[in-house]
Amino acid sequence: MSIYIINEEELKKLLERGETETIEFKEVANKGFYKTISAFSNTKGGIILLGIDKNSNIKGAEQSNRFLEDLTNRIVNKLAIYPDIETISIEGKRVIAIKITHSGYLVSYEGRYYERVGNTTREMNSEKLRTMLLRYKSWDSMTNNFPITEINTATLDSFIRIAVKNNRLTNISLDESPGIILEKLGLKVNEKLTNGAVLLFGKNPQKHFINLCVRIGRFKTETTIIDDKWVKGNLFQQFEETLKIIKQFMGVRYEIKGVERQDIWDYPIPAIREALLNALTHRDYFNIANFIVIKVYDDHIWFSNPGGLPEGITIEQLKKPHQSYLRNPLIAKAFYLAGFIEQYGSGTVRMVNWMKEAGLPEPEYKEEMGGFSVYFNKDIYTEEYLRKKGLNERQIKALIYVKKKGKITNKEYQEINICSRNTATNDLRILVEKEVLKESGKKGAGAYYVIAQ
DSSP states (O other), X not given: OOOOOOOHHHHHHHHHHOOOSSEEEESSOOHXXXXXXXXXXXXXXXXXXXXXXXXXXXXXXXXXXXXXXXXXXXXXXXXXXXXXXXXXXXXXXXXXXXXXXXXXXXXXXTTEEEEEETTEEEEOOHHHHHHHHHHHOOGGGOBOOOOGGGBOHHHHHHHHHHHHHXXXXXXXXXXXXXXXXXXXXXXXXXXXXXXXXXXXXXXXXXXTOTTOSEEEEEESSSSOEEEEEEEOSSHHHHHHHHHHHHHHHSOEEEEEETTEEEEEESSOHHHHHHHHHHHHHHSOTTOTTOOEEEEEOSSEEEEEEESOOOTTOXXXXXXXXXXXXXXXXXXXXXXHHTTSOOSTTOHHHHHHHHHHHTTOOOOEEEEETTEEEEEEESSSOOHHHHHHTTOOHHHHHHHHHHHHHSOXXXXXXXXXXXXXXXXXXXXXXXXXXXXXXXXXXXXXXXXXXXXXX
16 A cells, blocks of 8 residues: 555545545544554555544544554554554544554454454454464564573663653663563563563573674774674674674764854764664574674765565655565664664664765665665765766776875876876866866866866
């Protein structure tokens, strides 16, 4: 089901049409409301219009922003679903549209699974449920015979404190045992710990999953390695330690603004943080042969994690608002509750905005080598960007030369490209016209070209 913006006119059309397989009216957020979220997630997706009764009458939902925040947190806590929520004002009342996409895993409510049949919500029968569970089970929800002593209680306690402080976790307290807490988080099922529990909160997850870690290197060139580090431990430890190492490998300068010193990093830290969270949250953990790789070069950083984009989302959609497709819903839920993730489906868009605000090129997103990559570049003149501007291979080679040397002459252009003077002159003229290079120095033999920006 495609997700779209609902305005007052569109809302009226939906009300006239009535409830369908993908549209449901709810006057209040009762148990039926949460069952329908489960059903939409497990079927084709859909939209719940909160504040509308069964006869299409507009009753209105609560107006406060706190209600919206509480509603989002209740949905996350009860179903581990992160819907797109929109409000519509009509006839002086507020209607809340909760938009749910078809999930890549089965979504339960209070231990039961629901589906949409026509315009009704029904509990799945046992035979269909068994078939669906085999098809949709996520890696982080799979159980094993891990003892509860595998859990690092300090990491778990710290997580609970942060989640409660952020008002994202209201049904758990530190007085409860680790086993009860993990059960409530969906990380312990039928007295067995899940893979997600051990990876998120384990003392030594690599004892069971040797390659579920991060390798980060500082490179001068592809073959010149300055430093190489491995980061292990649970996911919270991996996040903190990896971010620390990336900062060590990055450059930083200082500016005095007023009486305060401001750190200006090579790349905006929020974007780096988001790329790291994206890798840890969305990697394919079934692929236990590979690990997350981060390479820091002089002019760019490369994040690579195993597993391509989930079905239903494309590279083109990543730079505009989109619904999130969670490969590891329990891991994603833990990072959300801890406040590491603000809103699902927005991280890749915010990375674009942070880079633009810093005066840097947009990040590049690629599916390659059986995985997903994010590239942060220090300057706009990447090979991909230059090809999009219509430059030929000689001109691209010359730009790379200028980036390294600072300038280029007509003679140097001829030498590196093995071309005639006329070809060099024509190519350089086009680069000036496209405002990629500008001419400097004296006319004639003393002329040279530098980056225009």
